[in-house]
Amino acid sequence: MIFTGAKTTTMRSSPTNEALNVLWYKLNSFLPLLMLLGPMGLVEYGGSDESYYEYERHIGPEDWVVFRRYSWRVRQIDLIGRSLGSGIDEPIFFDFMAPSPLPANVLIPNLRHVVYDGAGSLIRFISLFMNESLESLNINYVHYDIDDPEAIVFKRVLSYLRFKAPNLRRLRLASPDQIDIHNELDALLVALPQLKDFSISPSLLDVSTILILARLPQLETFDVTGPSSENGLNFSATLPADGFPSLAMFTTNALRFDEIASLFEANESRHLQTLDVRACCKESHTACRRLMEAITSVCSNIQSISVQSLTLQDWYQWIDDDSEPLLSFFLSTRHRFQSLTSLEFNYAPRLCLNVKIMKALLASLPSLEILDLNENIRPPTLPISALSELAPLCPRMKLLTLCMNTEQFSILSVATPPDTPHKFSCLKVLDVGVSPLKSPALDVGSFLGMILPKECILRVTNPEEEEQAKWMAVIDFVPMTIQLYTAGGGRCLDRGRTGIF
Secondary structure (H helix, E strand, O other): OEEEOOOEEEOOOOOOHHHHHHHHHOEOOHHHHHHHHOOEEEEEOOOOOOEEEEEOOOOOHHHHHHHHHHHHHOOEEEEEHHHOOOEEOOOHHHHHHOOOOOOHHHOOOOOOEEEEEEOOHHHHHHHHHOOOOOOEEEEEEOOOOOOOHHHHHHHHHHHHHHHHOOOOOEEEEEOOOOOOOHHHHHHHHHOOOOOOEEEEOHHHOOHHHHHHHOOOOOOOEEEEOOOOOOOOOOOOOOOOOOOOOOOOEEEEOOOOHHHHHHHHHOOOOOOOOEEEEEOOOOOEHHHHHHHHHHHHHHOOOOOEEEEEOOOOOOHHHOEOOOOOOOOOHHHHOOOOOOOOOEEEEEEEOOOOOOHHHHHHHHHHOOOOOEEEEEEOOOOOOEEOOHHHHHHHHOOOOOEEEEOEEOOOOOHHHOOOOOOOOOOOOOOOEEEOOOOOOOOOHHHHHHHHHHHOOOOOEEEEOOOOHHHHHHHHHHHHHOOOOOEEEEOOOOEEEEOOEEEEO
Protein backbone atom coordinates (compact mmCIF):
# COMPACT_ATOMS: atom_id res chain seq x y z
CA MET A 1 0.00 0.00 0.00
CA ILE A 2 1.28 3.48 -0.82
CA PHE A 3 1.77 6.18 1.79
CA THR A 4 1.73 9.78 0.62
CA GLY A 5 3.10 12.66 2.62
CA ALA A 6 6.56 14.05 3.01
CA LYS A 7 7.86 10.83 1.47
CA THR A 8 6.48 7.84 -0.44
CA THR A 9 7.10 4.29 0.69
CA THR A 10 5.60 0.81 0.55
CA MET A 11 4.87 -0.92 3.84
CA ARG A 12 3.72 -4.47 4.58
CA SER A 13 5.08 -5.30 8.03
CA SER A 14 6.20 -3.54 11.21
CA PRO A 15 6.66 0.25 11.14
CA THR A 16 10.02 1.78 10.30
CA ASN A 17 11.44 5.23 10.89
CA GLU A 18 10.59 6.09 7.31
CA ALA A 19 6.97 5.10 7.85
CA LEU A 20 6.85 7.11 11.06
CA ASN A 21 7.93 10.21 9.19
CA VAL A 22 5.13 9.65 6.73
CA LEU A 23 2.57 9.20 9.48
CA TRP A 24 3.73 12.42 11.08
CA TYR A 25 2.17 14.31 8.22
CA LYS A 26 -0.83 12.33 7.11
CA LEU A 27 -2.18 8.83 6.84
CA ASN A 28 -4.06 8.79 3.56
CA SER A 29 -5.94 5.53 3.94
CA PHE A 30 -7.16 3.26 6.68
CA LEU A 31 -5.56 0.21 5.09
CA PRO A 32 -1.95 1.30 5.84
CA LEU A 33 -2.96 1.70 9.48
CA LEU A 34 -4.23 -1.88 9.56
CA MET A 35 -1.07 -3.09 7.82
CA LEU A 36 1.17 -1.35 10.32
CA LEU A 37 -0.59 -3.10 13.16
CA GLY A 38 0.24 -6.48 11.61
CA PRO A 39 1.13 -8.12 8.27
CA MET A 40 -1.75 -8.52 5.81
CA GLY A 41 -2.22 -10.27 2.52
CA LEU A 42 -4.74 -10.57 -0.29
CA VAL A 43 -6.96 -13.62 -0.13
CA GLU A 44 -9.20 -14.86 -2.94
CA TYR A 45 -12.49 -16.46 -2.08
CA GLY A 46 -13.88 -19.49 -3.94
CA GLY A 47 -11.90 -18.89 -7.09
CA SER A 48 -13.79 -15.67 -7.77
CA ASP A 49 -12.24 -12.46 -8.98
CA GLU A 50 -12.93 -10.79 -5.65
CA SER A 51 -10.16 -10.62 -3.08
CA TYR A 52 -9.91 -9.21 0.40
CA TYR A 53 -7.23 -8.16 2.83
CA GLU A 54 -6.82 -10.40 5.87
CA TYR A 55 -4.30 -10.52 8.69
CA GLU A 56 -1.72 -13.25 8.12
CA ARG A 57 -1.72 -14.04 11.84
CA HIS A 58 -3.72 -13.17 14.91
CA ILE A 59 -3.14 -9.72 16.36
CA GLY A 60 -1.89 -9.84 19.94
CA PRO A 61 -1.19 -7.36 22.78
CA GLU A 62 2.44 -7.04 21.69
CA ASP A 63 1.29 -5.57 18.37
CA TRP A 64 -0.62 -2.87 20.22
CA VAL A 65 2.52 -1.98 22.18
CA VAL A 66 4.21 -1.18 18.88
CA PHE A 67 1.07 0.57 17.65
CA ARG A 68 1.22 3.01 20.58
CA ARG A 69 4.66 4.17 19.47
CA TYR A 70 3.29 5.83 16.37
CA SER A 71 -0.48 6.20 16.82
CA TRP A 72 -0.12 9.61 18.49
CA ARG A 73 1.46 10.93 15.28
CA VAL A 74 -1.60 10.32 13.11
CA ARG A 75 -3.57 13.48 12.33
CA GLN A 76 -5.83 12.37 9.46
CA ILE A 77 -7.36 9.14 8.21
CA ASP A 78 -9.10 8.76 4.83
CA LEU A 79 -11.47 5.83 4.43
CA ILE A 80 -11.74 5.85 0.63
CA GLY A 81 -13.56 2.72 -0.47
CA ARG A 82 -13.01 3.30 -4.19
CA SER A 83 -9.26 3.66 -3.88
CA LEU A 84 -8.51 0.46 -1.99
CA GLY A 85 -8.63 -1.69 -5.09
CA SER A 86 -9.62 -4.67 -2.95
CA GLY A 87 -12.02 -4.81 -0.06
CA ILE A 88 -11.37 -5.38 3.61
CA ASP A 89 -12.77 -8.53 5.09
CA GLU A 90 -15.53 -7.60 7.54
CA PRO A 91 -14.19 -9.75 10.42
CA ILE A 92 -11.19 -7.41 10.53
CA PHE A 93 -13.42 -4.91 12.27
CA PHE A 94 -13.59 -7.27 15.25
CA ASP A 95 -10.04 -8.64 14.89
CA PHE A 96 -8.77 -5.07 15.02
CA MET A 97 -10.35 -4.22 18.37
CA ALA A 98 -10.64 -7.56 20.18
CA PRO A 99 -7.03 -7.70 21.48
CA SER A 100 -6.73 -3.95 21.96
CA PRO A 101 -5.99 -2.78 25.53
CA LEU A 102 -6.96 0.76 24.44
CA PRO A 103 -10.39 2.34 24.76
CA ALA A 104 -11.73 3.58 21.41
CA ASN A 105 -11.54 7.25 22.38
CA VAL A 106 -7.73 7.06 22.85
CA LEU A 107 -6.98 4.66 20.03
CA ILE A 108 -5.50 7.52 17.97
CA PRO A 109 -5.40 10.33 20.54
CA ASN A 110 -4.38 13.25 18.31
CA LEU A 111 -6.56 12.53 15.30
CA ARG A 112 -7.95 15.76 13.81
CA HIS A 113 -9.61 14.81 10.50
CA VAL A 114 -11.55 11.80 9.22
CA VAL A 115 -12.75 11.42 5.63
CA TYR A 116 -15.10 8.65 4.52
CA ASP A 117 -15.99 8.24 0.85
CA GLY A 118 -17.66 5.08 -0.33
CA ALA A 119 -20.23 2.45 0.53
CA GLY A 120 -20.47 -0.70 2.56
CA SER A 121 -18.98 -1.88 5.80
CA LEU A 122 -16.06 0.56 5.98
CA ILE A 123 -18.34 3.19 7.51
CA ARG A 124 -18.45 1.28 10.79
CA PHE A 125 -14.74 1.98 11.33
CA ILE A 126 -15.47 5.67 11.87
CA SER A 127 -16.76 4.94 15.35
CA LEU A 128 -13.31 3.60 16.31
CA PHE A 129 -11.69 7.01 15.94
CA MET A 130 -14.14 9.28 17.69
CA ASN A 131 -12.47 11.29 20.41
CA GLU A 132 -12.32 14.79 21.80
CA SER A 133 -9.48 15.78 19.47
CA LEU A 134 -11.56 15.20 16.31
CA GLU A 135 -12.20 18.54 14.59
CA SER A 136 -13.31 17.62 11.08
CA LEU A 137 -15.52 14.82 9.74
CA ASN A 138 -16.35 14.40 6.05
CA ILE A 139 -18.77 11.59 5.13
CA ASN A 140 -19.73 10.98 1.51
CA TYR A 141 -21.96 7.95 1.80
CA VAL A 142 -23.62 5.85 -0.89
CA HIS A 143 -26.11 3.17 0.04
CA TYR A 144 -27.83 0.78 -2.29
CA ASP A 145 -31.19 0.19 -0.67
CA ILE A 146 -33.49 2.00 1.73
CA ASP A 147 -33.24 -1.04 4.02
CA ASP A 148 -29.47 -1.25 3.64
CA PRO A 149 -28.14 -2.24 7.09
CA GLU A 150 -25.13 -0.01 6.54
CA ALA A 151 -27.48 3.00 6.42
CA ILE A 152 -28.45 2.11 9.97
CA VAL A 153 -24.76 2.14 10.88
CA PHE A 154 -24.52 5.61 9.35
CA LYS A 155 -27.28 6.82 11.66
CA ARG A 156 -25.58 5.22 14.66
CA VAL A 157 -22.32 6.96 13.80
CA LEU A 158 -24.12 10.31 13.99
CA SER A 159 -25.66 9.31 17.31
CA TYR A 160 -22.26 8.51 18.82
CA LEU A 161 -20.63 11.70 17.62
CA ARG A 162 -22.32 14.05 20.07
CA PHE A 163 -20.97 12.05 23.00
CA LYS A 164 -17.50 11.14 21.75
CA ALA A 165 -16.55 14.06 19.43
CA PRO A 166 -18.01 17.18 21.07
CA ASN A 167 -15.33 19.48 19.64
CA LEU A 168 -16.16 19.12 15.95
CA ARG A 169 -15.60 22.36 14.03
CA ARG A 170 -16.27 21.13 10.47
CA LEU A 171 -18.91 18.61 9.42
CA ARG A 172 -19.78 17.53 5.88
CA LEU A 173 -22.50 14.97 5.15
CA ALA A 174 -23.14 14.03 1.52
CA SER A 175 -25.28 11.36 -0.11
CA PRO A 176 -26.98 11.16 -3.50
CA ASP A 177 -29.83 9.22 -1.90
CA GLN A 178 -32.37 10.21 0.72
CA ILE A 179 -31.68 8.76 4.17
CA ASP A 180 -33.79 9.60 7.19
CA ILE A 181 -31.13 10.90 9.60
CA HIS A 182 -33.05 13.94 10.83
CA ASN A 183 -33.44 12.88 14.46
CA GLU A 184 -29.82 11.82 14.83
CA LEU A 185 -28.50 14.87 12.99
CA ASP A 186 -30.60 17.38 14.92
CA ALA A 187 -29.52 15.89 18.25
CA LEU A 188 -25.90 16.05 17.08
CA LEU A 189 -26.05 19.70 16.00
CA VAL A 190 -27.60 20.77 19.30
CA ALA A 191 -24.57 19.26 21.02
CA LEU A 192 -22.04 21.06 18.78
CA PRO A 193 -22.11 24.74 19.77
CA GLN A 194 -18.58 25.23 18.40
CA LEU A 195 -19.43 24.06 14.87
CA LYS A 196 -18.11 26.55 12.29
CA ASP A 197 -18.48 24.86 8.88
CA PHE A 198 -21.42 22.70 7.89
CA SER A 199 -22.10 21.15 4.47
CA ILE A 200 -24.97 18.83 3.66
CA SER A 201 -26.69 17.30 0.65
CA PRO A 202 -30.29 18.43 0.08
CA SER A 203 -31.40 14.80 0.32
CA LEU A 204 -30.33 14.74 3.98
CA LEU A 205 -31.65 18.14 5.04
CA ASP A 206 -34.87 18.94 6.88
CA VAL A 207 -36.48 22.22 7.95
CA SER A 208 -35.91 21.34 11.61
CA THR A 209 -32.18 21.09 10.89
CA ILE A 210 -32.14 24.60 9.40
CA LEU A 211 -33.83 25.97 12.52
CA ILE A 212 -31.17 24.39 14.73
CA LEU A 213 -28.35 25.67 12.52
CA ALA A 214 -29.78 29.20 12.77
CA ARG A 215 -29.17 29.08 16.53
CA LEU A 216 -25.54 27.92 16.41
CA PRO A 217 -23.52 30.89 17.67
CA GLN A 218 -20.29 30.20 15.74
CA LEU A 219 -21.55 28.82 12.43
CA GLU A 220 -19.65 30.64 9.65
CA THR A 221 -20.23 28.46 6.56
CA PHE A 222 -23.50 26.82 5.51
CA ASP A 223 -23.41 24.80 2.27
CA VAL A 224 -26.49 23.02 0.85
CA THR A 225 -25.43 21.59 -2.50
CA GLY A 226 -25.92 18.34 -4.34
CA PRO A 227 -28.67 16.50 -6.22
CA SER A 228 -32.02 18.10 -5.35
CA SER A 229 -35.67 17.83 -6.37
CA GLU A 230 -37.02 19.95 -9.21
CA ASN A 231 -38.99 22.14 -6.81
CA GLY A 232 -36.23 22.52 -4.24
CA LEU A 233 -36.64 22.13 -0.49
CA ASN A 234 -39.93 23.14 1.09
CA PHE A 235 -38.45 25.68 3.45
CA SER A 236 -41.25 27.71 5.02
CA ALA A 237 -40.41 27.73 8.72
CA THR A 238 -40.13 30.97 10.67
CA LEU A 239 -36.55 31.66 11.65
CA PRO A 240 -35.59 33.48 14.84
CA ALA A 241 -34.87 37.19 14.36
CA ASP A 242 -31.31 36.70 15.60
CA GLY A 243 -30.63 33.56 13.54
CA PHE A 244 -27.23 32.80 11.96
CA PRO A 245 -25.38 35.41 14.02
CA SER A 246 -21.92 34.51 12.63
CA LEU A 247 -22.74 33.29 9.12
CA ALA A 248 -20.10 34.45 6.62
CA MET A 249 -20.68 32.13 3.63
CA PHE A 250 -23.91 30.65 2.28
CA THR A 251 -23.94 28.31 -0.73
CA THR A 252 -26.91 26.42 -2.12
CA ASN A 253 -28.45 24.86 -5.19
CA ALA A 254 -31.46 23.43 -3.38
CA LEU A 255 -33.50 26.42 -2.13
CA ARG A 256 -35.84 28.63 -4.12
CA PHE A 257 -34.88 32.29 -4.41
CA ASP A 258 -37.93 33.38 -2.38
CA GLU A 259 -36.92 31.03 0.44
CA ILE A 260 -33.37 32.39 0.48
CA ALA A 261 -34.67 35.97 0.48
CA SER A 262 -36.95 35.14 3.43
CA LEU A 263 -34.00 33.70 5.30
CA PHE A 264 -32.00 36.91 5.02
CA GLU A 265 -34.95 39.27 5.41
CA ALA A 266 -35.55 37.68 8.82
CA ASN A 267 -31.93 38.14 9.87
CA GLU A 268 -29.56 41.04 9.56
CA SER A 269 -26.67 38.71 8.65
CA ARG A 270 -24.14 41.47 9.06
CA HIS A 271 -21.25 39.00 8.86
CA LEU A 272 -22.26 37.47 5.53
CA GLN A 273 -19.44 37.90 3.01
CA THR A 274 -20.14 35.30 0.30
CA LEU A 275 -23.43 34.26 -1.33
CA ASP A 276 -23.34 31.56 -4.02
CA VAL A 277 -26.81 30.63 -5.28
CA ARG A 278 -27.57 28.23 -8.12
CA ALA A 279 -31.18 27.87 -9.18
CA CYS A 280 -32.74 24.48 -8.47
CA CYS A 281 -35.79 25.08 -10.67
CA LYS A 282 -37.33 27.62 -13.00
CA GLU A 283 -37.11 31.03 -11.31
CA SER A 284 -38.78 34.37 -11.97
CA HIS A 285 -37.42 37.89 -12.39
CA THR A 286 -39.45 38.97 -9.36
CA ALA A 287 -37.89 36.34 -7.11
CA CYS A 288 -34.40 37.15 -8.36
CA ARG A 289 -34.95 40.88 -7.74
CA ARG A 290 -36.26 40.16 -4.23
CA LEU A 291 -33.19 38.07 -3.47
CA MET A 292 -30.83 40.80 -4.66
CA GLU A 293 -32.64 43.52 -2.74
CA ALA A 294 -32.66 41.42 0.44
CA ILE A 295 -28.92 40.76 0.26
CA THR A 296 -27.85 44.31 -0.63
CA SER A 297 -30.12 45.94 1.96
CA VAL A 298 -29.45 43.59 4.89
CA CYS A 299 -25.93 42.18 4.45
CA SER A 300 -23.84 45.32 4.77
CA ASN A 301 -20.50 43.49 4.65
CA ILE A 302 -21.21 41.31 1.62
CA GLN A 303 -18.11 40.80 -0.56
CA SER A 304 -19.15 38.29 -3.23
CA ILE A 305 -22.53 37.54 -4.85
CA SER A 306 -22.97 34.82 -7.47
CA VAL A 307 -26.33 33.85 -8.98
CA GLN A 308 -26.47 31.11 -11.58
CA SER A 309 -29.19 29.40 -13.58
CA LEU A 310 -29.80 25.67 -13.22
CA THR A 311 -27.20 24.94 -15.90
CA LEU A 312 -25.24 27.27 -18.11
CA GLN A 313 -27.38 26.30 -21.08
CA ASP A 314 -30.73 26.83 -19.36
CA TRP A 315 -30.84 30.61 -19.60
CA TYR A 316 -34.34 30.28 -21.07
CA GLN A 317 -35.67 28.99 -17.74
CA TRP A 318 -36.25 32.48 -16.31
CA ILE A 319 -39.89 33.51 -15.96
CA ASP A 320 -40.23 37.02 -17.35
CA ASP A 321 -42.88 38.39 -14.94
CA ASP A 322 -41.44 41.85 -14.23
CA SER A 323 -41.19 44.75 -16.66
CA GLU A 324 -38.44 46.45 -14.65
CA PRO A 325 -34.81 45.51 -15.40
CA LEU A 326 -33.34 43.37 -12.65
CA LEU A 327 -30.69 45.87 -11.56
CA SER A 328 -32.81 49.00 -11.84
CA PHE A 329 -33.07 49.28 -8.04
CA PHE A 330 -29.49 50.56 -8.09
CA LEU A 331 -30.87 53.70 -9.76
CA SER A 332 -32.84 54.65 -6.66
CA THR A 333 -30.65 53.27 -3.90
CA ARG A 334 -28.48 55.65 -1.93
CA HIS A 335 -26.30 52.92 -0.51
CA ARG A 336 -22.70 52.36 -1.48
CA PHE A 337 -21.65 48.78 -1.01
CA GLN A 338 -18.07 49.41 -0.01
CA SER A 339 -17.15 45.76 0.58
CA LEU A 340 -18.57 44.09 -2.53
CA THR A 341 -15.72 42.95 -4.79
CA SER A 342 -17.48 40.34 -6.95
CA LEU A 343 -20.94 40.34 -8.58
CA GLU A 344 -21.75 37.50 -11.00
CA PHE A 345 -24.91 36.61 -12.89
CA ASN A 346 -24.03 33.52 -14.87
CA TYR A 347 -26.46 33.44 -17.80
CA ALA A 348 -28.60 36.05 -16.15
CA PRO A 349 -32.27 36.83 -16.67
CA ARG A 350 -33.25 39.90 -18.67
CA LEU A 351 -31.05 42.79 -17.53
CA CYS A 352 -31.80 45.42 -20.20
CA LEU A 353 -28.46 47.05 -19.52
CA ASN A 354 -27.89 50.65 -20.57
CA VAL A 355 -25.38 53.35 -19.72
CA LYS A 356 -27.56 54.84 -16.96
CA ILE A 357 -28.01 51.54 -15.12
CA MET A 358 -24.35 50.61 -15.48
CA LYS A 359 -23.14 53.95 -14.16
CA ALA A 360 -25.47 53.73 -11.15
CA LEU A 361 -24.36 50.16 -10.48
CA LEU A 362 -20.65 50.90 -10.68
CA ALA A 363 -20.95 54.11 -8.66
CA SER A 364 -22.50 52.15 -5.79
CA LEU A 365 -19.80 49.44 -5.96
CA PRO A 366 -16.49 51.31 -5.66
CA SER A 367 -14.47 48.19 -4.69
CA LEU A 368 -15.71 45.92 -7.46
CA GLU A 369 -13.05 43.70 -9.04
CA ILE A 370 -15.21 41.08 -10.81
CA LEU A 371 -18.42 41.90 -12.67
CA ASP A 372 -20.16 39.20 -14.73
CA LEU A 373 -23.41 40.30 -16.38
CA ASN A 374 -23.57 37.79 -19.20
CA GLU A 375 -27.08 38.52 -20.45
CA ASN A 376 -28.23 36.00 -23.00
CA ILE A 377 -32.02 36.20 -23.34
CA ARG A 378 -32.42 38.76 -26.09
CA PRO A 379 -30.24 40.97 -28.32
CA PRO A 380 -27.85 43.00 -26.15
CA THR A 381 -28.87 46.54 -25.24
CA LEU A 382 -25.60 48.00 -23.93
CA PRO A 383 -23.58 49.65 -26.75
CA ILE A 384 -19.91 48.74 -26.90
CA SER A 385 -19.05 52.45 -27.02
CA ALA A 386 -20.27 52.69 -23.39
CA LEU A 387 -17.06 51.01 -22.25
CA SER A 388 -15.29 54.32 -22.57
CA GLU A 389 -17.76 55.98 -20.19
CA LEU A 390 -17.64 53.11 -17.71
CA ALA A 391 -13.85 52.85 -17.50
CA PRO A 392 -13.43 55.73 -14.98
CA LEU A 393 -15.92 53.98 -12.68
CA CYS A 394 -13.86 50.76 -12.69
CA PRO A 395 -10.66 51.71 -10.85
CA ARG A 396 -10.18 48.17 -9.44
CA MET A 397 -11.95 46.07 -12.08
CA LYS A 398 -9.95 43.00 -13.10
CA LEU A 399 -12.56 40.85 -14.86
CA LEU A 400 -15.50 42.34 -16.75
CA THR A 401 -18.11 40.25 -18.59
CA LEU A 402 -20.75 42.08 -20.62
CA CYS A 403 -22.92 41.17 -23.57
CA MET A 404 -22.70 44.25 -25.80
CA ASN A 405 -24.37 45.68 -28.86
CA THR A 406 -21.81 46.22 -31.62
CA GLU A 407 -24.22 47.40 -34.34
CA GLN A 408 -23.52 50.66 -36.21
CA PHE A 409 -20.29 51.26 -34.32
CA SER A 410 -17.64 53.55 -35.76
CA ILE A 411 -14.31 54.49 -34.22
CA LEU A 412 -14.82 58.06 -35.50
CA SER A 413 -17.91 58.45 -33.34
CA VAL A 414 -16.00 57.51 -30.18
CA ALA A 415 -12.88 59.64 -30.32
CA THR A 416 -11.71 62.53 -32.43
CA PRO A 417 -8.04 63.52 -32.07
CA PRO A 418 -6.68 64.84 -29.83
CA ASP A 419 -9.44 63.38 -27.59
CA THR A 420 -9.10 59.70 -26.61
CA PRO A 421 -11.50 57.38 -24.79
CA HIS A 422 -11.06 56.69 -21.10
CA LYS A 423 -8.93 53.63 -20.39
CA PHE A 424 -9.34 50.79 -17.89
CA SER A 425 -6.45 50.83 -15.45
CA CYS A 426 -6.44 47.32 -13.90
CA LEU A 427 -8.51 45.17 -16.25
CA LYS A 428 -7.04 41.72 -16.87
CA VAL A 429 -9.92 40.12 -18.81
CA LEU A 430 -12.68 41.61 -20.94
CA ASP A 431 -15.24 38.91 -21.70
CA VAL A 432 -17.68 39.88 -24.46
CA GLY A 433 -19.70 36.72 -23.81
CA VAL A 434 -22.01 35.88 -26.69
CA SER A 435 -21.93 39.38 -28.16
CA PRO A 436 -22.38 39.17 -31.94
CA LEU A 437 -19.90 41.23 -33.93
CA LYS A 438 -22.00 43.49 -36.19
CA SER A 439 -19.46 46.22 -37.05
CA PRO A 440 -16.13 46.19 -38.89
CA ALA A 441 -13.36 44.40 -37.00
CA LEU A 442 -11.07 47.39 -37.74
CA ASP A 443 -13.29 49.81 -35.80
CA VAL A 444 -13.95 47.48 -32.85
CA GLY A 445 -10.32 46.38 -32.61
CA SER A 446 -8.97 49.91 -32.75
CA PHE A 447 -11.41 51.02 -30.04
CA LEU A 448 -10.50 48.15 -27.73
CA GLY A 449 -6.82 48.89 -28.28
CA MET A 450 -7.45 52.40 -26.94
CA ILE A 451 -9.30 51.44 -23.75
CA LEU A 452 -7.72 48.12 -22.69
CA PRO A 453 -4.44 48.02 -20.74
CA LYS A 454 -1.45 45.99 -21.81
CA GLU A 455 -1.64 42.21 -21.32
CA CYS A 456 -5.42 42.33 -21.08
CA ILE A 457 -7.20 39.24 -22.45
CA LEU A 458 -10.19 39.57 -24.75
CA ARG A 459 -12.41 36.53 -24.14
CA VAL A 460 -15.21 35.26 -26.38
CA THR A 461 -17.63 32.59 -25.13
CA ASN A 462 -19.96 32.55 -28.12
CA PRO A 463 -20.42 28.90 -29.16
CA GLU A 464 -20.91 29.85 -32.83
CA GLU A 465 -17.72 29.26 -34.82
CA GLU A 466 -18.64 32.02 -37.25
CA GLU A 467 -18.82 34.58 -34.43
CA GLN A 468 -15.56 33.33 -32.98
CA ALA A 469 -13.88 33.82 -36.35
CA LYS A 470 -15.19 37.39 -36.53
CA TRP A 471 -13.75 38.22 -33.12
CA MET A 472 -10.47 36.59 -34.13
CA ALA A 473 -10.23 39.20 -36.84
CA VAL A 474 -10.55 41.96 -34.22
CA ILE A 475 -7.18 41.05 -32.76
CA ASP A 476 -5.43 42.16 -35.98
CA PHE A 477 -6.26 45.73 -35.08
CA VAL A 478 -5.41 45.55 -31.37
CA PRO A 479 -1.87 46.12 -30.02
CA MET A 480 0.28 43.00 -29.87
CA THR A 481 0.00 42.78 -26.07
CA ILE A 482 -3.75 42.20 -26.29
CA GLN A 483 -4.81 38.55 -26.43
CA LEU A 484 -7.98 36.88 -27.62
CA TYR A 485 -9.40 33.78 -25.95
CA THR A 486 -12.26 31.70 -27.35
CA ALA A 487 -14.09 29.13 -25.29
CA GLY A 488 -14.63 26.75 -28.20
CA GLY A 489 -11.10 25.53 -28.85
CA GLY A 490 -9.21 27.13 -25.99
CA ARG A 491 -7.19 29.13 -28.51
CA CYS A 492 -5.30 32.22 -27.53
CA LEU A 493 -4.20 34.50 -30.36
CA ASP A 494 -2.30 37.73 -30.58
CA ARG A 495 -0.61 39.32 -33.54
CA GLY A 496 2.19 37.13 -34.80
CA ARG A 497 1.55 34.33 -32.30
CA THR A 498 -0.89 31.49 -31.74
CA GLY A 499 -0.85 29.40 -28.58
CA ILE A 500 -2.87 27.74 -25.84
CA PHE A 501 -4.33 29.83 -23.07
